[in-house]
Amino acid sequence: MKNFRDSSGKALSDYPRPSVAVDIAVLTVVGGALSVLLVDDPRDGSRRLPGTFLHEGEVLADAVHRSLADKAGVAGLEPVQLRVFDSLDRDSRGWVLSVAHLVAVPAPLLGGVTLVPVTEVGPLAFDHAAILELAVARLRADYAEHPDPWGLLGDRPFTLLELERLHRAVDPERPGRKDTFRRLMEPQLVDTGELEQGTVGKPARLFIRSRGDS
Amino acid sequence: MKNFRDSSGKALSDYPRPSVAVDIAVLTVVGGALSVLLVDDPRDGSRRLPGTFLHEGEVLADAVHRSLADKAGVAGLEPVQLRVFDSLDRDSRGWVLSVAHLVAVPAPLLGGVTLVPVTEVGPLAFDHAAILELAVARLRADYAEHPDPWGLLGDRPFTLLELERLHRAVDPERPGRKDTFRRLMEPQLVDTGELEQGTVGKPARLFIRSRGDS
Protein backbone atom coordinates (compact mmCIF):
# COMPACT_ATOMS: atom_id res chain seq x y z
CA MET A 1 0.00 0.00 0.00
CA LYS A 2 1.46 3.31 -1.05
CA ASN A 3 1.45 6.09 1.45
CA PHE A 4 -0.49 8.68 -0.50
CA ARG A 5 -0.85 12.14 0.90
CA ASP A 6 -4.05 14.07 1.21
CA SER A 7 -4.66 17.61 0.00
CA SER A 8 -3.00 19.16 3.05
CA GLY A 9 0.15 17.16 2.43
CA LYS A 10 -0.17 14.85 5.37
CA ALA A 11 0.16 11.14 4.96
CA LEU A 12 -2.66 8.91 6.05
CA SER A 13 -0.65 7.54 8.93
CA ASP A 14 0.00 11.02 10.31
CA TYR A 15 -3.52 11.41 11.65
CA PRO A 16 -4.49 10.04 15.02
CA ARG A 17 -7.37 7.65 14.57
CA PRO A 18 -10.44 7.12 16.67
CA SER A 19 -11.57 3.76 17.91
CA VAL A 20 -14.66 2.69 16.06
CA ALA A 21 -17.34 0.61 17.71
CA VAL A 22 -20.74 -0.73 16.78
CA ASP A 23 -23.63 -0.55 19.21
CA ILE A 24 -26.68 -2.62 18.43
CA ALA A 25 -30.31 -2.25 19.36
CA VAL A 26 -31.61 -5.81 19.15
CA LEU A 27 -35.38 -5.55 19.14
CA THR A 28 -37.93 -8.30 19.44
CA VAL A 29 -41.49 -8.87 20.54
CA VAL A 30 -42.01 -11.03 23.57
CA GLY A 31 -45.14 -11.31 25.65
CA GLY A 32 -46.87 -8.80 23.42
CA ALA A 33 -44.31 -6.11 24.19
CA LEU A 34 -41.61 -4.61 22.00
CA SER A 35 -38.42 -5.37 23.89
CA VAL A 36 -34.72 -4.76 23.63
CA LEU A 37 -31.74 -6.91 24.47
CA LEU A 38 -29.62 -5.33 27.21
CA VAL A 39 -26.35 -6.41 28.74
CA ASP A 40 -25.05 -5.65 32.19
CA ASP A 41 -21.81 -3.80 32.27
CA PRO A 42 -19.56 -5.65 34.72
CA ARG A 43 -17.52 -2.53 35.41
CA ASP A 44 -20.19 -0.48 37.11
CA GLY A 45 -23.40 -2.47 37.02
CA SER A 46 -25.00 -0.17 34.49
CA ARG A 47 -26.96 -1.47 31.55
CA ARG A 48 -26.15 -0.91 27.95
CA LEU A 49 -26.76 -2.15 24.43
CA PRO A 50 -24.51 -4.90 23.12
CA GLY A 51 -21.63 -3.76 20.97
CA THR A 52 -18.01 -4.30 20.15
CA PHE A 53 -15.01 -2.62 18.66
CA LEU A 54 -14.38 -2.88 14.98
CA HIS A 55 -11.49 -5.22 14.25
CA GLU A 56 -8.93 -4.78 11.54
CA GLY A 57 -10.01 -6.03 8.15
CA GLU A 58 -13.59 -6.17 9.32
CA VAL A 59 -16.63 -4.48 7.95
CA LEU A 60 -19.22 -2.91 10.26
CA ALA A 61 -21.84 -5.54 9.47
CA ASP A 62 -19.35 -8.25 10.41
CA ALA A 63 -18.63 -6.61 13.74
CA VAL A 64 -22.36 -6.62 14.38
CA HIS A 65 -22.57 -10.30 13.47
CA ARG A 66 -19.62 -11.15 15.69
CA SER A 67 -21.08 -9.25 18.61
CA LEU A 68 -24.46 -10.87 18.24
CA ALA A 69 -22.98 -14.32 17.93
CA ASP A 70 -21.03 -13.69 21.14
CA LYS A 71 -23.77 -12.15 23.20
CA ALA A 72 -26.94 -13.71 21.88
CA GLY A 73 -25.89 -16.72 19.86
CA VAL A 74 -27.71 -15.68 16.73
CA ALA A 75 -26.47 -15.57 13.16
CA GLY A 76 -27.68 -14.71 9.70
CA LEU A 77 -29.17 -11.34 10.55
CA GLU A 78 -29.19 -8.24 8.41
CA PRO A 79 -28.43 -5.22 10.56
CA VAL A 80 -29.31 -1.73 9.43
CA GLN A 81 -27.11 1.27 10.12
CA LEU A 82 -28.77 4.09 12.00
CA ARG A 83 -26.14 6.79 12.43
CA VAL A 84 -22.76 7.58 13.88
CA PHE A 85 -22.57 8.91 17.40
CA ASP A 86 -19.44 10.95 17.72
CA SER A 87 -19.59 13.22 20.76
CA LEU A 88 -16.09 13.61 22.10
CA ASP A 89 -17.16 12.82 25.64
CA ARG A 90 -19.51 9.97 24.91
CA ASP A 91 -17.14 7.31 26.17
CA SER A 92 -14.97 7.88 29.22
CA ARG A 93 -12.39 5.44 27.87
CA GLY A 94 -11.34 7.78 25.12
CA TRP A 95 -12.09 8.77 21.59
CA VAL A 96 -14.66 6.29 20.37
CA LEU A 97 -17.02 6.66 17.47
CA SER A 98 -20.04 4.43 17.63
CA VAL A 99 -22.01 3.33 14.62
CA ALA A 100 -25.49 2.54 15.89
CA HIS A 101 -27.28 -0.42 14.32
CA LEU A 102 -30.73 -1.94 14.44
CA VAL A 103 -31.54 -5.61 14.23
CA ALA A 104 -34.90 -7.25 14.82
CA VAL A 105 -35.06 -10.97 15.50
CA PRO A 106 -37.74 -13.43 16.62
CA ALA A 107 -37.62 -13.87 20.39
CA PRO A 108 -37.29 -17.69 20.20
CA LEU A 109 -33.91 -17.27 18.54
CA LEU A 110 -32.60 -15.33 21.51
CA GLY A 111 -31.41 -17.61 24.28
CA GLY A 112 -30.21 -16.68 27.74
CA VAL A 113 -30.33 -12.95 27.31
CA THR A 114 -32.02 -10.10 29.14
CA LEU A 115 -35.00 -8.71 27.27
CA VAL A 116 -36.63 -5.57 28.61
CA PRO A 117 -39.80 -3.96 27.27
CA VAL A 118 -38.81 -0.66 25.69
CA THR A 119 -41.32 1.13 27.93
CA GLU A 120 -39.50 -0.12 31.01
CA VAL A 121 -35.91 0.49 30.10
CA GLY A 122 -34.21 2.54 32.79
CA PRO A 123 -31.14 4.71 32.33
CA LEU A 124 -28.58 3.33 29.92
CA ALA A 125 -24.83 3.85 29.68
CA PHE A 126 -23.20 6.19 27.16
CA ASP A 127 -25.70 7.56 24.66
CA HIS A 128 -27.48 4.25 24.35
CA ALA A 129 -30.84 5.72 25.26
CA ALA A 130 -30.67 7.90 22.14
CA ILE A 131 -29.67 4.91 20.04
CA LEU A 132 -32.60 2.91 21.37
CA GLU A 133 -35.00 5.74 20.65
CA LEU A 134 -33.77 5.96 17.06
CA ALA A 135 -34.02 2.21 16.64
CA VAL A 136 -37.58 2.04 17.91
CA ALA A 137 -38.65 4.90 15.67
CA ARG A 138 -37.07 3.20 12.68
CA LEU A 139 -38.66 -0.15 13.44
CA ARG A 140 -42.06 1.44 13.83
CA ALA A 141 -41.68 3.24 10.53
CA ASP A 142 -40.71 -0.05 8.88
CA TYR A 143 -43.77 -1.79 10.31
CA ALA A 144 -46.22 0.99 9.48
CA GLU A 145 -46.74 0.02 5.85
CA HIS A 146 -45.47 -3.48 5.29
CA PRO A 147 -46.21 -6.90 6.79
CA ASP A 148 -43.50 -7.98 9.24
CA PRO A 149 -40.59 -6.60 7.22
CA TRP A 150 -38.07 -7.92 9.75
CA GLY A 151 -39.49 -11.43 9.85
CA LEU A 152 -40.28 -11.36 13.57
CA LEU A 153 -42.92 -14.04 13.01
CA GLY A 154 -40.33 -16.47 11.72
CA ASP A 155 -40.86 -18.72 8.72
CA ARG A 156 -44.18 -20.30 9.71
CA PRO A 157 -47.35 -19.18 7.96
CA PHE A 158 -49.44 -16.82 10.06
CA THR A 159 -52.96 -15.45 10.25
CA LEU A 160 -53.83 -11.81 9.83
CA LEU A 161 -54.75 -11.68 13.51
CA GLU A 162 -51.27 -12.85 14.51
CA LEU A 163 -49.76 -10.34 12.14
CA GLU A 164 -51.87 -7.51 13.50
CA ARG A 165 -51.04 -8.39 17.09
CA LEU A 166 -47.36 -8.24 16.14
CA HIS A 167 -47.73 -4.86 14.50
CA ARG A 168 -49.64 -3.48 17.47
CA ALA A 169 -46.95 -4.78 19.80
CA VAL A 170 -44.35 -2.94 17.75
CA ASP A 171 -46.44 0.22 17.89
CA PRO A 172 -49.33 0.36 20.38
CA GLU A 173 -50.29 3.78 18.99
CA ARG A 174 -50.93 2.36 15.55
CA PRO A 175 -54.20 3.73 14.12
CA GLY A 176 -56.93 1.80 12.33
CA ARG A 177 -59.16 -1.19 13.00
CA LYS A 178 -58.74 -4.78 11.85
CA ASP A 179 -60.43 -4.18 8.51
CA THR A 180 -58.15 -1.28 7.68
CA PHE A 181 -55.17 -3.40 8.67
CA ARG A 182 -56.32 -6.26 6.48
CA ARG A 183 -56.90 -4.09 3.45
CA LEU A 184 -53.42 -2.62 3.76
CA MET A 185 -51.53 -5.86 4.38
CA GLU A 186 -53.35 -8.61 2.49
CA PRO A 187 -52.30 -7.43 -0.98
CA GLN A 188 -48.68 -7.70 0.18
CA LEU A 189 -49.03 -11.28 1.40
CA VAL A 190 -49.18 -14.68 -0.27
CA ASP A 191 -52.13 -16.89 0.61
CA THR A 192 -50.91 -20.42 1.29
CA GLY A 193 -54.38 -21.84 0.76
CA GLU A 194 -54.10 -23.47 4.18
CA LEU A 195 -56.42 -22.75 7.08
CA GLU A 196 -55.62 -22.52 10.75
CA GLN A 197 -56.70 -25.63 12.67
CA GLY A 198 -58.14 -26.20 16.12
CA THR A 199 -59.15 -22.72 17.16
CA VAL A 200 -62.47 -21.19 18.10
CA GLY A 201 -64.38 -19.37 15.40
CA LYS A 202 -64.12 -19.35 11.66
CA PRO A 203 -60.76 -20.76 10.60
CA ALA A 204 -58.38 -18.07 9.41
CA ARG A 205 -56.42 -18.24 6.21
CA LEU A 206 -52.68 -18.68 6.59
CA PHE A 207 -50.32 -16.33 4.80
CA ILE A 208 -46.63 -16.02 4.18
CA ARG A 209 -44.62 -12.97 3.28
CA SER A 210 -44.10 -12.33 -0.38
CA ARG A 211 -40.51 -12.62 -1.61
CA GLY A 212 -40.64 -9.12 -2.99
CA ASP A 213 -40.95 -7.55 0.45
CA SER A 214 -38.09 -5.92 2.25
CA MET B 1 -7.87 8.65 30.62
CA LYS B 2 -7.86 5.21 32.18
CA ASN B 3 -7.17 2.29 29.96
CA PHE B 4 -10.32 0.28 30.52
CA ARG B 5 -10.63 -3.11 28.95
CA ASP B 6 -13.53 -4.34 26.93
CA SER B 7 -15.42 -7.59 27.43
CA SER B 8 -12.79 -9.67 25.65
CA GLY B 9 -10.07 -8.32 27.93
CA LYS B 10 -8.31 -6.21 25.38
CA ALA B 11 -7.47 -2.62 26.12
CA LEU B 12 -8.77 0.07 23.83
CA SER B 13 -5.33 0.81 22.50
CA ASP B 14 -4.77 -2.81 21.50
CA TYR B 15 -7.08 -2.55 18.49
CA PRO B 16 -5.82 -1.23 15.20
CA ARG B 17 -7.96 1.71 14.24
CA PRO B 18 -9.28 2.76 10.86
CA SER B 19 -8.85 6.21 9.44
CA VAL B 20 -12.14 8.02 9.45
CA ALA B 21 -13.06 10.51 6.77
CA VAL B 22 -16.06 12.58 5.86
CA ASP B 23 -17.21 12.88 2.28
CA ILE B 24 -19.69 15.57 1.45
CA ALA B 25 -22.29 15.93 -1.25
CA VAL B 26 -22.72 19.70 -1.55
CA LEU B 27 -25.90 20.23 -3.52
CA THR B 28 -27.25 23.43 -4.94
CA VAL B 29 -29.49 24.67 -7.71
CA VAL B 30 -27.89 26.72 -10.42
CA GLY B 31 -29.32 27.53 -13.82
CA GLY B 32 -32.43 25.57 -12.97
CA ALA B 33 -30.49 22.36 -12.44
CA LEU B 34 -29.72 20.47 -9.29
CA SER B 35 -25.95 20.41 -9.16
CA VAL B 36 -23.15 19.05 -7.04
CA LEU B 37 -19.80 20.47 -6.06
CA LEU B 38 -16.96 18.34 -7.37
CA VAL B 39 -13.22 18.62 -6.90
CA ASP B 40 -10.51 17.40 -9.20
CA ASP B 41 -8.18 14.90 -7.68
CA PRO B 42 -4.65 16.11 -8.50
CA ARG B 43 -3.25 12.58 -8.20
CA ASP B 44 -4.98 11.05 -11.16
CA GLY B 45 -7.28 13.67 -12.64
CA SER B 46 -10.41 11.89 -11.47
CA ARG B 47 -13.29 13.75 -9.90
CA ARG B 48 -14.64 13.25 -6.44
CA LEU B 49 -16.72 14.79 -3.70
CA PRO B 50 -14.97 17.07 -1.24
CA GLY B 51 -13.96 15.49 2.01
CA THR B 52 -11.28 15.29 4.65
CA PHE B 53 -9.94 13.12 7.38
CA LEU B 54 -11.30 13.46 10.85
CA HIS B 55 -8.82 15.19 13.13
CA GLU B 56 -8.22 14.39 16.75
CA GLY B 57 -10.64 16.03 19.13
CA GLU B 58 -12.94 16.84 16.27
CA VAL B 59 -16.53 15.91 15.74
CA LEU B 60 -17.76 14.79 12.32
CA ALA B 61 -19.80 17.96 11.77
CA ASP B 62 -16.69 20.03 12.46
CA ALA B 63 -14.69 18.07 9.91
CA VAL B 64 -17.43 18.82 7.40
CA HIS B 65 -17.30 22.51 8.29
CA ARG B 66 -13.54 22.59 8.00
CA SER B 67 -13.60 20.84 4.66
CA LEU B 68 -16.25 23.18 3.28
CA ALA B 69 -14.46 26.26 4.54
CA ASP B 70 -11.30 25.03 2.79
CA LYS B 71 -12.81 23.98 -0.48
CA ALA B 72 -15.80 26.26 -0.93
CA GLY B 73 -15.35 29.10 1.52
CA VAL B 74 -18.72 28.65 3.16
CA ALA B 75 -19.60 28.47 6.84
CA GLY B 76 -22.60 28.13 9.07
CA LEU B 77 -24.08 25.07 7.39
CA GLU B 78 -25.86 22.18 9.01
CA PRO B 79 -24.74 18.94 7.40
CA VAL B 80 -26.79 15.79 7.68
CA GLN B 81 -25.23 12.36 8.06
CA LEU B 82 -26.20 9.87 5.41
CA ARG B 83 -24.37 6.64 6.27
CA VAL B 84 -21.00 5.07 6.75
CA PHE B 85 -19.28 3.52 3.78
CA ASP B 86 -16.95 0.84 5.03
CA SER B 87 -15.95 -1.50 2.24
CA LEU B 88 -12.46 -2.70 2.92
CA ASP B 89 -11.31 -1.93 -0.60
CA ARG B 90 -13.04 1.40 -1.05
CA ASP B 91 -9.83 3.43 -0.70
CA SER B 92 -6.58 2.22 -2.20
CA ARG B 93 -4.64 4.16 0.45
CA GLY B 94 -5.70 1.81 3.20
CA TRP B 95 -8.40 1.20 5.75
CA VAL B 96 -10.64 4.25 5.56
CA LEU B 97 -14.20 4.54 6.77
CA SER B 98 -16.13 7.36 5.20
CA VAL B 99 -19.10 9.02 6.79
CA ALA B 100 -21.14 10.45 3.93
CA HIS B 101 -22.82 13.80 4.49
CA LEU B 102 -25.28 16.00 2.68
CA VAL B 103 -25.30 19.77 2.67
CA ALA B 104 -27.41 22.04 0.51
CA VAL B 105 -26.41 25.65 0.06
CA PRO B 106 -27.52 28.55 -2.13
CA ALA B 107 -25.34 28.75 -5.24
CA PRO B 108 -24.39 32.43 -4.66
CA LEU B 109 -22.55 31.39 -1.50
CA LEU B 110 -20.31 29.05 -3.48
CA GLY B 111 -17.40 30.85 -5.06
CA GLY B 112 -14.80 29.50 -7.44
CA VAL B 113 -15.88 25.91 -7.37
CA THR B 114 -16.92 23.39 -9.96
CA LEU B 115 -20.65 22.76 -10.02
CA VAL B 116 -21.95 19.96 -12.21
CA PRO B 117 -25.61 19.13 -12.83
CA VAL B 118 -26.31 15.80 -11.20
CA THR B 119 -27.57 14.43 -14.52
CA GLU B 120 -24.21 15.11 -16.11
CA VAL B 121 -21.84 13.81 -13.50
CA GLY B 122 -19.46 11.29 -15.00
CA PRO B 123 -17.61 8.56 -13.14
CA LEU B 124 -16.47 9.51 -9.65
CA ALA B 125 -13.63 8.21 -7.53
CA PHE B 126 -14.09 5.73 -4.66
CA ASP B 127 -17.77 5.08 -3.94
CA HIS B 128 -18.69 8.69 -4.42
CA ALA B 129 -21.29 7.91 -7.06
CA ALA B 130 -23.24 5.94 -4.44
CA ILE B 131 -22.90 8.78 -1.94
CA LEU B 132 -24.19 11.26 -4.48
CA GLU B 133 -27.14 9.04 -5.30
CA LEU B 134 -28.06 8.77 -1.63
CA ALA B 135 -27.71 12.50 -1.16
CA VAL B 136 -29.93 13.35 -4.11
CA ALA B 137 -32.60 10.92 -2.94
CA ARG B 138 -32.50 12.40 0.53
CA LEU B 139 -32.72 15.98 -0.74
CA ARG B 140 -35.66 15.10 -2.96
CA ALA B 141 -37.45 13.47 -0.08
CA ASP B 142 -36.84 16.57 2.04
CA TYR B 143 -38.22 18.83 -0.67
CA ALA B 144 -41.26 16.69 -1.43
CA GLU B 145 -43.41 17.94 1.44
CA HIS B 146 -41.92 21.12 2.82
CA PRO B 147 -41.02 24.51 1.35
CA ASP B 148 -37.27 24.87 0.79
CA PRO B 149 -36.22 23.02 3.94
CA TRP B 150 -32.54 23.64 3.21
CA GLY B 151 -32.93 27.35 2.58
CA LEU B 152 -31.63 27.24 -0.99
CA LEU B 153 -33.55 30.45 -1.72
CA GLY B 154 -31.58 32.36 0.87
CA ASP B 155 -33.13 34.83 3.29
CA ARG B 156 -35.00 36.99 0.81
CA PRO B 157 -38.77 36.69 0.56
CA PHE B 158 -39.89 34.71 -2.47
CA THR B 159 -42.97 34.10 -4.57
CA LEU B 160 -44.66 30.76 -4.91
CA LEU B 161 -43.52 30.61 -8.51
CA GLU B 162 -39.89 30.95 -7.46
CA LEU B 163 -40.42 28.32 -4.82
CA GLU B 164 -42.04 25.92 -7.26
CA ARG B 165 -39.27 26.41 -9.82
CA LEU B 166 -36.77 25.54 -7.10
CA HIS B 167 -38.65 22.41 -6.11
CA ARG B 168 -38.95 21.30 -9.73
CA ALA B 169 -35.23 21.87 -10.22
CA VAL B 170 -34.55 19.65 -7.22
CA ASP B 171 -36.87 16.99 -8.64
CA PRO B 172 -37.95 17.33 -12.27
CA GLU B 173 -40.18 14.26 -11.83
CA ARG B 174 -42.21 15.98 -9.17
CA PRO B 175 -45.97 15.43 -9.78
CA GLY B 176 -48.75 17.98 -9.57
CA ARG B 177 -49.60 21.35 -11.10
CA LYS B 178 -49.10 24.82 -9.66
CA ASP B 179 -52.38 24.78 -7.75
CA THR B 180 -51.55 21.51 -6.05
CA PHE B 181 -48.15 22.89 -5.19
CA ARG B 182 -49.64 26.05 -3.75
CA ARG B 183 -52.17 24.22 -1.62
CA LEU B 184 -49.46 22.04 -0.14
CA MET B 185 -46.90 24.76 0.54
CA GLU B 186 -48.82 27.93 1.35
CA PRO B 187 -50.02 26.77 4.80
CA GLN B 188 -46.38 26.20 5.72
CA LEU B 189 -45.28 29.70 4.74
CA VAL B 190 -45.56 33.13 6.28
CA ASP B 191 -47.09 35.86 4.13
CA THR B 192 -44.97 39.00 4.43
CA GLY B 193 -47.80 41.19 3.16
CA GLU B 194 -45.44 42.53 0.50
CA LEU B 195 -45.95 42.15 -3.23
CA GLU B 196 -43.41 41.54 -5.92
CA GLN B 197 -42.61 44.68 -7.91
CA GLY B 198 -41.88 45.36 -11.57
CA THR B 199 -42.88 42.12 -13.21
CA VAL B 200 -45.41 41.28 -15.85
CA GLY B 201 -48.77 40.03 -14.68
CA LYS B 202 -50.57 40.18 -11.40
CA PRO B 203 -48.08 40.93 -8.63
CA ALA B 204 -47.30 37.88 -6.54
CA ARG B 205 -47.37 37.80 -2.77
CA LEU B 206 -43.99 37.41 -1.10
CA PHE B 207 -43.50 34.72 1.51
CA ILE B 208 -40.84 33.67 3.94
CA ARG B 209 -40.29 30.30 5.55
CA SER B 210 -41.92 29.80 8.91
CA ARG B 211 -39.57 29.40 11.85
CA GLY B 212 -41.14 26.07 12.71
CA ASP B 213 -39.85 24.45 9.54
CA SER B 214 -36.86 22.19 9.42
Added chain:
DNA sequence: CGAATAGTGTCTCTCAGACACTATTAT
Protein backbone atom coordinates in the same frame (compact mmCIF):
# COMPACT_ATOMS: atom_id res chain seq x y z
C1' DC C 1 -78.56 -22.21 20.18
C1' DG C 2 -74.54 -18.50 21.69
C1' DA C 3 -69.74 -17.21 21.70
C1' DA C 4 -65.93 -16.21 19.10
C1' DT C 5 -63.29 -15.17 15.27
C1' DA C 6 -62.93 -14.23 9.92
C1' DG C 7 -63.97 -11.50 6.36
C1' DT C 8 -66.69 -7.93 3.48
C1' DG C 9 -70.01 -4.13 1.88
C1' DT C 10 -70.35 0.47 2.22
C1' DC C 11 -70.33 5.22 4.00
C1' DT C 12 -67.69 9.32 5.05
C1' DC C 13 -63.85 12.38 4.98
C1' DT C 14 -59.68 13.94 3.32
C1' DC C 15 -56.57 14.94 -0.07
C1' DA C 16 -53.88 14.91 -4.48
C1' DG C 17 -54.42 16.14 -8.96
C1' DA C 18 -56.58 18.31 -12.82
C1' DC C 19 -59.34 21.75 -15.18
C1' DA C 20 -61.25 25.93 -15.80
C1' DC C 21 -62.25 30.05 -14.43
C1' DT C 22 -61.50 34.86 -12.38
C1' DA C 23 -58.10 38.68 -10.97
C1' DT C 24 -54.54 42.01 -11.72
C1' DT C 25 -50.82 43.90 -13.81
C1' DA C 26 -47.67 45.70 -18.08
C1' DT C 27 -47.42 46.90 -22.81
Added chain:
DNA sequence: ATAATAGTGTCTGAGAGACACTATTCG
Protein backbone atom coordinates in the same frame (compact mmCIF):
# COMPACT_ATOMS: atom_id res chain seq x y z
C1' DA D 1 -57.13 44.70 -26.14
C1' DT D 2 -53.61 41.12 -25.36
C1' DA D 3 -50.15 38.75 -22.97
C1' DA D 4 -48.70 37.14 -18.81
C1' DT D 5 -48.80 35.73 -14.31
C1' DA D 6 -51.56 35.06 -9.62
C1' DG D 7 -54.87 32.84 -7.35
C1' DT D 8 -59.39 30.10 -6.58
C1' DG D 9 -63.78 27.15 -7.21
C1' DT D 10 -64.82 22.71 -8.04
C1' DC D 11 -64.82 17.96 -9.80
C1' DT D 12 -62.82 13.37 -9.66
C1' DG D 13 -60.70 9.32 -7.89
C1' DA D 14 -58.08 6.97 -4.39
C1' DG D 15 -57.55 5.63 0.02
C1' DA D 16 -57.90 5.61 5.33
C1' DG D 17 -60.90 4.74 8.83
C1' DA D 18 -65.18 3.41 10.93
C1' DC D 19 -69.46 0.77 11.28
C1' DA D 20 -72.22 -2.87 10.58
C1' DC D 21 -73.19 -6.75 8.58
C1' DT D 22 -72.49 -11.73 6.96
C1' DA D 23 -69.79 -16.25 7.33
C1' DT D 24 -67.99 -20.19 9.67
C1' DT D 25 -66.54 -22.73 13.30
C1' DC D 26 -66.64 -24.77 18.41
C1' DG D 27 -69.07 -26.04 22.49
